[in-house]
Amino acid sequence: MKFNCSKTDLNINLSRVSRVVPSRPTHPVLGNVLLVADAEKGRVSLTAFDLSLGIRTSFHASVIEGGMITLPAKLLGDIVSRLPEGEITIAYEDNSGEDNALTTLTSASGRFQIRAMSAEEFPPLPVVENGSLVMLPKSALTEGLRGAAFAASTDETKQVLTGVHLICSHYSLEFAATDGHRLAMVETALDEDSVTSSELEDFEVTIPARALRELEKMLSMAQDTELVGLNFDEGQMVFELGDQILTCRKLEGVYPDYRKLIPTEFTRTATLERKRLLSGLELVAVLADQKNNLVKFTINGEESEVSLSVEAADVGSAKESLPGQITGLDLEIGFNVKYFMEGLKTISAAEIKMHLNECNQPVILTPMSGVKVTYLLMPVQLRN
Amino acid sequence: MKFNCSKTDLNINLSRVSRVVPSRPTHPVLGNVLLVADAEKGRVSLTAFDLSLGIRTSFHASVIEGGMITLPAKLLGDIVSRLPEGEITIAYEDNSGEDNALTTLTSASGRFQIRAMSAEEFPPLPVVENGSLVMLPKSALTEGLRGAAFAASTDETKQVLTGVHLICSHYSLEFAATDGHRLAMVETALDEDSVTSSELEDFEVTIPARALRELEKMLSMAQDTELVGLNFDEGQMVFELGDQILTCRKLEGVYPDYRKLIPTEFTRTATLERKRLLSGLELVAVLADQKNNLVKFTINGEESEVSLSVEAADVGSAKESLPGQITGLDLEIGFNVKYFMEGLKTISAAEIKMHLNECNQPVILTPMSGVKVTYLLMPVQLRN
Numbered sequence: 107m108k109f110n111c112s113k114t115d116l117n118i119n120l121s122r123v124s125r126v127v128p129s130r131p132t133h134p135v136l137g138n139v140l141l142v143a144d145a146e147k148g149r150v151s152l153t154a155f156d157l158s159l160g161i162r163t164s165f166h167a168s169v170i171e172g173g174m175i176t177l178p179a180k181l182l183g184d185i186v187s188r189l190p191e192g193e194i195t196i197a198y199e200d201n202s203g204e205d206n207a208l209t210t211l212t213s214a215s216g217r218f219q220i221r222a223m224s225a226e227e228f229p230p231l232p233v234v235e236n237g238s239l240v241m242l243p244k245s246a247l248t249e250g251l252r253g254a255a256f257a258a259s260t261d262e263t264k265q266v267l268t269g270v271h272l273i274c275s276h277y278s279l280e281f282a283a284t285d286g287h288r289l290a291m292v293e294t295a296l297d298e299d300s301v302t303s304s305e306l307e308d309f310e311v312t313i314p315a316r317a318l319r320e321l322e323k324m325l326s327m328a329q330d331t332e333l334v335g336l337n338f339d340e341g342q343m344v345f346e347l348g349d350q351i352l353t354c355r356k357l358e359g360v361y362p363d364y365r366k367l368i369p370t371e372f373t374r375t376a377t378l379e380r381k382r383l384l385s386g387l388e389l390v391a392v393l394a395d396q397k398n399n400l401v402k403f404t405i406n407g408e409e410s411e412v413s414l415s416v417e418a419a420d421v422g423s424a425k426e427s428l429p430g431q432i433t434g435l436d437l438e439i440g441f442n443v444k445y446f447m448e449g450l451k452t453i454s455a456a457e458i459k460m461h462l463n464e465c466n467q468p469v470i471l472t473p474m475s476g477v478k479v480t481y482l483l484m485p486v487q488l489r490n
Numbered sequence: 491m492k493f494n495c496s497k498t499d500l501n502i503n504l505s506r507v508s509r510v511v512p513s514r515p516t517h518p519v520l521g522n523v524l525l526v527a528d529a530e531k532g533r534v535s536l537t538a539f540d541l542s543l544g545i546r547t548s549f550h551a552s553v554i555e556g557g558m559i560t561l562p563a564k565l566l567g568d569i570v571s572r573l574p575e576g577e578i579t580i581a582y583e584d585n586s587g588e589d590n591a592l593t594t595l596t597s598a599s600g601r602f603q604i605r606a607m608s609a610e611e612f613p614p615l616p617v618v619e620n621g622s623l624v625m626l627p628k629s630a631l632t633e634g635l636r637g638a639a640f641a642a643s644t645d646e647t648k649q650v651l652t653g654v655h656l657i658c659s660h661y662s663l664e665f666a667a668t669d670g671h672r673l674a675m676v677e678t679a680l681d682e683d684s685v686t687s688s689e690l691e692d693f694e695v696t697i698p699a700r701a702l703r704e705l706e707k708m709l710s711m712a713q714d715t716e717l718v719g720l721n722f723d724e725g726q727m728v729f730e731l732g733d734q735i736l737t738c739r740k741l742e743g744v745y746p747d748y749r750k751l752i753p754t755e756f757t758r759t760a761t762l763e764r765k766r767l768l769s770g771l772e773l774v775a776v777l778a779d780q781k782n783n784l785v786k787f788t789i790n791g792e793e794s795e796v797s798l799s800v801e802a803a804d805v806g807s808a809k810e811s812l813p814g815q816i817t818g819l820d821l822e823i824g825f826n827v828k829y830f831m832e833g834l835k836t837i838s839a840a841e842i843k844m845h846l847n848e849c850n851q852p853v854i855l856t857p858m859s860g861v862k863v864t865y866l867l868m869p870v871q872l873r874n
Binding site: 178181184185188189190208215216217218219220221385386388389390392393420421422423424425426427428 | 562565568569572573574592599600601602603604605769770772773774776777804805806807808809810811812
């Protein structure tokens with residue numbers, strides 16, 4: 107194997123795939139990146155795979171001799187990122203027969219020799235054969251992930267709740283995630299023209315939030331008009347974006363019927379300036395108890411005011427007030443201040459509306475403009 | 491005690507003093523900052539002190555009632571930094587007689603109550619009485635600290651080597667620091683007019699590097715033309731800059747006679763582009779052994795080239811070459827790559843000159859322009 111490429115191309119593509127390389131690989135080869143040079147296509151592909159999540163990218167290169175090899179991802183990335191701009195050559199002589207042979211990287215002023223591992227040891231990236239392929243606009247995916255993925259559980263034992271549930275039905279996409287304490291749901295309509303030329307079939311799938319965080323990073327580098335291919339079968343899910351693919355296992359199990367958790371009628375509402383509410387919560391959160399993170403909302407219709415207060419037994423207390431448009435009777439209700447802030451941060455609208463019933467019933471937040479987001483929060487009991 | 495001040499003033503001054511507040515104080519009051527409101531002067535002073543290093547600053551405030559109290563530094567800083575711009579009021583009623591009474595902080599939209607501790611529990615900041623006072627230009631101190639302080643030992647058992655040695659003699663200032671493996675020395679000449687109106691007396695003092703790192707931060711915010719007051723007696727050292735003072739204990743013990751370590755004659759020199767040498771070292775350092783950090787310099791006069799090479803048994807090898815002006819015979823010599831890079835980073839000149847004898851004798855680096863810096867490095871034995 108031997109190819110010349112630009113430092114910049116190799117560096118960008120290495121940083122794309124290296125994100126999924128585990129820092130403590132269970133097997134040495136999983137700490138490596140697979141390089142495949144294709145002389146016919148004049149391209150080099152890079153693959154990283156931790157046995158559940160995989161990324162492959164490819165870029166143009168002048169391939170003198172095709173071949174494949176794996177190299178330590180961190181070491182290679184550390185070297186390439188520090189190289190000056192310019193052309194570099196990577197060469198590996200496959201005639202030795204010995205394992206751990208040296209791969210040579212040559213730049214204008216230097217020469218590096220790195221111990222390689224055979225490409226045969228690298229686990230194959232799962233492929234989807236005869237699966238469903240749908241093309242979705244980048245913008246719909248970006249909005250959905252931004253508004254929902256943060257609410258997924260980070261507790262690996264919670265299985266299906268560590269994922270984002272995606273429902274495609276009648277040219278609308280719905281994203282939902284919940285960890286049992288809160289639920290975030292985003293609904294986006296798909297423009298028929300923007301989706302695909304053939305008819306879009308309905309589907310429903312739960313995707314690990316970790317894979318979607320990687321997808322978000324991929325999407326953040328792409329043009330707004332680009333389409334993302336979703337290719338999936340019973341067990342596997344593959345996202346395709348330009349020269350990059352991301353592959354992961356679908357989460358198995360029945361996703362909870364979250365729609366029935368969302369109340370449809372409310373006796374109270376409060377419309378508030380989002381940034382002001384967020385700043386107020388950030389302030390009182392300084393004193394919130396590290397354990398229960400409790401903040402008390404006091405909703406006062408006569409004063410058209412919502413006050414946020416926190417009591418920390420050994421430290422002190424905090425209270426912030428902000429104006430709001432209020433309907434319904436006054437109410438005192440408690441929330442986990444971190445959960446409340448996380449929801450507000452993913453919304454971009456200038457105003458949000460709280461929809462409430464009693465102090466022990468779920469509350470929903472909705473933005474007053476823009477993407478259709480529903481954020482449901484379970485209240486926390488106030489201490490008396 | 492009661493005063494009004496601007497959020498910005500309080501925030502800036504809190505962040506200045508909070509740097510010396512220990513994150514795990516040995517006594518609760520050392521986690522606090524002392525606030526003293528002086529009604530006559532219309533000023534509030536803030537003090538933090540960890541029993542070895544102390545900072546005091548003061549700022550204008552509208553003092554309604556003078557007094558003093560201590561408040562948890564981190565909590566107060568977290569609140570004040572998140573407050574919107576505007577006026578805030580801090581009030582503490584001293585009539586309770588009870589300890590841990592509440593101090594109230596009021597802003598336009600909120601009210602915080604914070605448990606306070608009595609000012610009487612706060613240890614007094616050491617003062618220097620009848621000491622020597624000299625005024626030095628900020629620029630000389632900045633250059634000296636930048637060029638020398640990094641070479642001080644971080645090993646607390648090394649006593650006097652954890653400090654920077656400062657010699658003032660005949661209107662020149664010399665800064666030196668060494669950890670036994672390398673030595674950094676900076677010489678700056680003082681303009682007689684810029685120093686002080688009275689005659690500058692010669693002095694010699696060793697100051698903890700930790701205190702000087704804080705002084706560097708203080709200096710970085712100051713005007714270039716400002717003067718810094720050094721006030722010291724047998725045991726204590728006080729730096730004064732505008733409204734801020736920094737106090738620390740002098741390091742006791744005889745500082746080594748480092749001048750005699752610096753060779754005065756050399757058989758070889760190599761003049762190199764500083765940035766290129768630094769980039770080359772950063773590249774090969776990726777493969778340098780974590781334990782000995784060994785890099786080999788091969789100085790080749792015929793080729794007018796210096797090459798940097800590293801061997802890492804299980805990983806691979808790296809070699810970078812760069813052009814240089816060379817005098818004397820060829821040489822192979824080993825260095826600790828981290829020590830070499832640290833020295834190069836504090837120099838700002840475009841070119842540096844290495845002065846060498848044999849591969850087991852100390853080497854010095856000097857910049858080809860600007861501040862007079864001498865960086866001495868002990869070579870490391872090469873493995874054969």
